[in-house]
Amino acid sequence: MRDRLLAAEKVKAIDWRDNTLYLLDQRNLPFEETWVACDSAARVAEAIRSMVVRGAPAIGISAAYGLVLAARARFAAGGDWLAALEADFALLAESRPTGGNLFWALNRMRERLDRVKDLAEPLTALEAEAMSIHESDREANLTMAQLGVDLIRRHQGNPQALLTHCNTGALATGGFGTALGVIRAAWLEGMVERVHVDETRPWLQGSRLTAWELASDGIPVTLNADAAAAHIMKTKGVTWVVVGADRIAANGDVANKIGTYQLAVNAMHHGVRFMVVASSSTIDMNLASGDDIPIEERDAAELLELAGKRVGADVEVFNPVFDVTPADLIDAIVTEKGVVERPDAAKMAQLMCRKRLH
Numbered sequence: 001m002r003d004r005l006l007a008a009e010k011v012k013a014i015d016w017r018d019n020t021l022y023l024l025d026q027r028n029l030p031f032e033e034t035w036v037a038c039d040s041a042a043r044v045a046e047a048i049r050s051m052v053v054r055g056a057p058a059i060g061i062s063a064a065y066g067l068v069l070a071a072r073a074r075f076a077a078g079g080d081w082l083a084a085l086e087a088d089f090a091l092l093a094e095s096r097p098t099g100g101n102l103f104w105a106l107n108r109m110r111e112r113l114d115r116v117k118d119l120a121e122p123l124t125a126l127e128a129e130a131m132s133i134h135e136s137d138r139e140a141n142l143t144m145a146q147l148g149v150d151l152i153r154r155h156q157g158n159p160q161a162l163l164t165h166c167n168t169g170a171l172a173t174g175g176f177g178t179a180l181g182v183i184r185a186a187w188l189e190g191m192v193e194r195v196h197v198d199e200t201r202p203w204l205q206g207s208r209l210t211a212w213e214l215a216s217d218g219i220p221v222t223l224n225a226d227a228a229a230a231h232i233m234k235t236k237g238v239t240w241v242v243v244g245a246d247r248i249a250a251n252g253d254v255a256n257k258i259g260t261y262q263l264a265v266n267a268m269h270h271g272v273r274f275m276v277v278a279s280s281s282t283i284d285m286n287l288a289s290g291d292d293i294p295i296e297e298r299d300a301a302e303l304l305e306l307a308g309k310r311v312g313a314d315v316e317v318f319n320p321v322f323d324v325t326p327a328d329l330i331d332a333i334v335t336e337k338g339v340v341e342r343p344d345a346a347k348m349a350q351l352m353c354r355k356r357l358h
């Protein structure tokens, strides 16, 4: 299956070449494919904050390359470049607060920096670390796709109707996708009849990004309003809800795009299985439960406007862009280290002791 998945890789959101980070500007998709060239940590941090690039794994990978850009600039400037680099670490770390991969990637870069900082030429090693973070995410996607397909195959007859939320594909990761990687793999295995995609208000990652990715693959996709998801679970024979994650706490609680929690409640009510797909770099064992995960709130304009046109009345707005799904509503968490069914703190701790499967 791995070769078929590799052959199916098409879209990529991140391109590192000639000491520049090129990011596919996801604000303009699906109608325009434009790229933003980032030559500094500040530019990468702004690209993350403004959602040129989004998706927890893609954010982590971009931040790693942003740190490489910063180290090159600080090292070239001379003096105490390590002290100066702390400002760049901080700038990248504060670009978005919820996704765990961002902090995991910056920690990986800091650990490598500590090992190479006294070399005459430490920059090559830092670049290699960022590229390793990128490639390992791509590999994790392939492993999770295979594990997720095996899970779906074990539970129901095929073909099946699946439902997903937000975007967890090539645009959100370093490669094939997390939840969307499982969905793509299941399609390649002839196990999918249709994929229902929530439009995912207010930023429309579903209607603009996931629908575009799936249609590009020739996968039968039906777009729906977020509010229609429960009705679809009730009437359209959905067997699995398959979603990604931005941060997973030590007890298996999952922070993901706003609307995920209500999907899980409705899935439980309708007997639909609920799968979360995320690499272990999304799991933050320092957070005891989902109550400890910071939830990003974004500008009111993202709710009050559509394509720059005002669509809402002039009232107070509350715009949290993530919510937390408790572990007891989740049937399985699929990672590159393996699958945790009916997650709890003990099972998550056991998972994190495992090595990667591939």
Ligand SMILES: CSC[C@H]1O[C@H](OP(=O)(O)O)[C@H](O)[C@@H]1O
Pocket (backbone or CB within 6 Å): 054, 055, 056, 057, 166, 167, 168, 169, 172, 173, 178, 179, 205, 243, 244, 245, 246, 256, 257, 258, 321
């Ligand atoms: C591969 S998981 C991507 C994850 O990120 C999305 O959030 P955003 O588009 O705001 O970065 C969403 O929560 C997805 O599940």
